[in-house]
Amino acid sequence: GVGLVLAERDESHQVKFQFQMIPMVTERFMKDDPKPPKSKIEKASTGFHQGIADLLRNGGASLEDHWIWPNLAPDSLVKKAPPAVIYTCEYDMYKEGSDDAAALYERNGKLIEYGVQAGCHHGHYFQFSKASTPATFNAFANVFRLHLCRSTKENASAKVFTGPAFKCKGKMDDDLVDDIEQELAMMNETTREMMTHDFVVDTMRPAVSATQDQYEAPEYAEYLDGCNVETVEGFGGPAYHERAITQTCYIHKAKGSTGIKPCVVYYHGGGGWGGDAREYFPLVNRMAMEADVTIISCNYGLAPERPAPLGILDAYACLKDVLKNHAKYGIDPSRTCIAGESGGGYITAGVGLVLAERDESHQVKFQFQMIPMVTERFMKDDPKPPKSKIEKASTGFHQGIADLLRNGGASLEDHWIWPNLAPDSLVKKAPPAVIYTCEYDMYKEGSDDAAALYERNGKLIEYGVQAGCHHGHYFQFSKASTPATFNAFANVFRLHLC
Incomplete structure (x- = not known):
C-alpha cells in the first residue's frame, strides 16, 4: 500500500x-x-x-x-x-x-x-x-x-534474467508477429551482392535514420524529455589510439540526478555500417533514468569508410577518454562498463578484445552485449545447428555486412569481423560479459555461441534470452514486452555496476 x-x-x-x-x-x-x-x-x-x-x-x-x-x-x-x-x-x-x-x-x-x-x-x-x-x-x-x-560478494552470483519474461515459450508475442514477418521479408529480399557502399549510403542509412519518426508517438515523450544531454565534440581520437579518429558523443544524465555516477559507455546499433548516437536518445535516456546512471553514448567510424577494426578502435579511444577525464564528465571510473546493442554489441565485444590485448580489462567492470552481432554463422553454407528461420533469411544480408566491415582488409574469418572467433587465450583476458538476446532474434544462435565462449573461459556473468520477442522489439515502447526489457537492463546496471 x-x-x-x-x-x-x-x-x-x-x-x-x-x-x-x-x-x-x-x-x-x-x-x-x-x-x-x-x-x-x-x-x-x-x-x-x-x-x-x-x-x-x-x-x-x-x-x-x-x-x-x-x-x-x-x-x-x-x-x-x-x-x-x-x-x-x-x-x-x-x-x-x-x-x-x-x-x-x-x-x-x-x-x-x-x-x-x-x-x-x-x-x-x-x-x-x-x-x-x-x-x-x-x-x-x-x-x-x-x-x-x-x-557485497553476493552480487557476483546474482541473476537478473529470471521470471516468466526469460523463459522461452516457443511462441512469439502476439503484438510482434507482424514485425517479424516484415523483418523476414526484408531479409529475404536483401542479397550479399546488394550490400554495396552506394546502397548503404543511399538506401540503408537513410532507412535507419527514418526510424526516428516513431519517437513522435506519445509513449516516447517522457523519455525524450527525461535527461539532460550534453554534446561533446572531438571525443577520443589519436590521443588515445594512433588509428582512431575523434567522434561526437553525448552525455545523458537523468534530470534531477546529482553527484558522481556510475557510467555506461554505450555504442549504438546499426550493423557497424549505419546509425548515429543521436538516433537512440529515447532508449539511452530511458536506461539512464531507470538505472540512475550516466550514459555516454559514443559514435564510431562506420564501414566501409572505416573498415574493421577501425570502428572498434574509435570506440576504444572514446572509452579511454571517459576514463581519463572522469572528473570532467562527473562519473566514477571504478564503476564504468561498456555496452551496446546489435552492431553496437559487435563494437562492445570488439572493445573488450582490444582491452584484453592491452591488458586493460580491469579498467571496466564488465561488458554488456545486447542482441549482439558477433557470429560467423552467416559465412557458412551449413552453419552450426540449429539454424532458425530468421537466421537463414538474413544470411545474405550479413555476408554483405562482413564484406563492408572487411572492405578488402581483414579476413572474413577474423575476430575483428566476428568477435565469436576470438581465441580462448584472448577471451580469458577480456572483461566479464553479460549477454542478452531474444528468443526470435536473428542473432539468437550466435548469442548462444557467445555465451558458451565466455562461459568456457570463465568470463560469463549471465546470459538472458527474452521470451517471445525479436531483434530490437524494445525500440517500440508501446509493445507489451518492452517494460520487462528495460527493467532487466536497469537491473544489470544496478546489480553489476552500482
Missing part, C-alpha cells in the same frame, strides 16, 4: 525497492470461486479474510478497492510503484495471491525477483527452532545485501 501511495505521489524514486514478505494482498478470498488453483489453506481461510476485509473497510472503501487488496491496483499505478521483491511459502495461505502479485509487477516491468520457499507455511520462521528458519533469514539478508547495499 505504501508503494502505491508513493506511486500516486510520484515519489517512488525515494526508495530503492519494496519487499513484500508473505504478503496479504489478494482479493481471492472475496470470491466464491477464485482464480485456480485454490489450495486447502486458501479455502479454509476464506471466511477469516472476508472478515478482515470488512474490518479494513469499516463501511468505507469498496471491497474491490486496491486499498483493501493491493493486487487490484491498476497497471497504470503499478508501473509507477517502486520495484518489488516478493517472498512467500509453498504452503502459505497467500501463495496464490503472491503468484498474482508477482505476475502484476512482472507485467508492469517492476518485479525484481519472486521467491517461494519450499515445504513451509505462513510465518514458519517466527519459530527459530525450525530447520527451515536459517534459510529464510539468509534469503532476507541477501535481499538487503544485494538490492540495498550492492557492495
Whole structure:
C-alpha cells in the first residue's frame, strides 16, 4: 500500500525497492470461486479474510478497492510503484495471491525477483527452532545485501534474467508477429551482392535514420524529455589510439540526478555500417533514468569508410577518454562498463578484445552485449545447428555486412569481423560479459555461441534470452514486452555496476 501511495505521489524514486514478505494482498478470498488453483489453506481461510476485509473497510472503501487488496491496483499505478521483491511459502495461505502479485509487477516491468520457499507455511520462521528458519533469514539478508547495499560478494552470483519474461515459450508475442514477418521479408529480399557502399549510403542509412519518426508517438515523450544531454565534440581520437579518429558523443544524465555516477559507455546499433548516437536518445535516456546512471553514448567510424577494426578502435579511444577525464564528465571510473546493442554489441565485444590485448580489462567492470552481432554463422553454407528461420533469411544480408566491415582488409574469418572467433587465450583476458538476446532474434544462435565462449573461459556473468520477442522489439515502447526489457537492463546496471 505504501508503494502505491508513493506511486500516486510520484515519489517512488525515494526508495530503492519494496519487499513484500508473505504478503496479504489478494482479493481471492472475496470470491466464491477464485482464480485456480485454490489450495486447502486458501479455502479454509476464506471466511477469516472476508472478515478482515470488512474490518479494513469499516463501511468505507469498496471491497474491490486496491486499498483493501493491493493486487487490484491498476497497471497504470503499478508501473509507477517502486520495484518489488516478493517472498512467500509453498504452503502459505497467500501463495496464490503472491503468484498474482508477482505476475502484476512482472507485467508492469517492476518485479525484481519472486521467491517461494519450499515445504513451509505462513510465518514458519517466527519459530527459530525450525530447520527451515536459517534459510529464510539468509534469503532476507541477501535481499538487503544485494538490492540495498550492492557492495557485497553476493552480487557476483546474482541473476537478473529470471521470471516468466526469460523463459522461452516457443511462441512469439502476439503484438510482434507482424514485425517479424516484415523483418523476414526484408531479409529475404536483401542479397550479399546488394550490400554495396552506394546502397548503404543511399538506401540503408537513410532507412535507419527514418526510424526516428516513431519517437513522435506519445509513449516516447517522457523519455525524450527525461535527461539532460550534453554534446561533446572531438571525443577520443589519436590521443588515445594512433588509428582512431575523434567522434561526437553525448552525455545523458537523468534530470534531477546529482553527484558522481556510475557510467555506461554505450555504442549504438546499426550493423557497424549505419546509425548515429543521436538516433537512440529515447532508449539511452530511458536506461539512464531507470538505472540512475550516466550514459555516454559514443559514435564510431562506420564501414566501409572505416573498415574493421577501425570502428572498434574509435570506440576504444572514446572509452579511454571517459576514463581519463572522469572528473570532467562527473562519473566514477571504478564503476564504468561498456555496452551496446546489435552492431553496437559487435563494437562492445570488439572493445573488450582490444582491452584484453592491452591488458586493460580491469579498467571496466564488465561488458554488456545486447542482441549482439558477433557470429560467423552467416559465412557458412551449413552453419552450426540449429539454424532458425530468421537466421537463414538474413544470411545474405550479413555476408554483405562482413564484406563492408572487411572492405578488402581483414579476413572474413577474423575476430575483428566476428568477435565469436576470438581465441580462448584472448577471451580469458577480456572483461566479464553479460549477454542478452531474444528468443526470435536473428542473432539468437550466435548469442548462444557467445555465451558458451565466455562461459568456457570463465568470463560469463549471465546470459538472458527474452521470451517471445525479436531483434530490437524494445525500440517500440508501446509493445507489451518492452517494460520487462528495460527493467532487466536497469537491473544489470544496478546489480553489476552500482
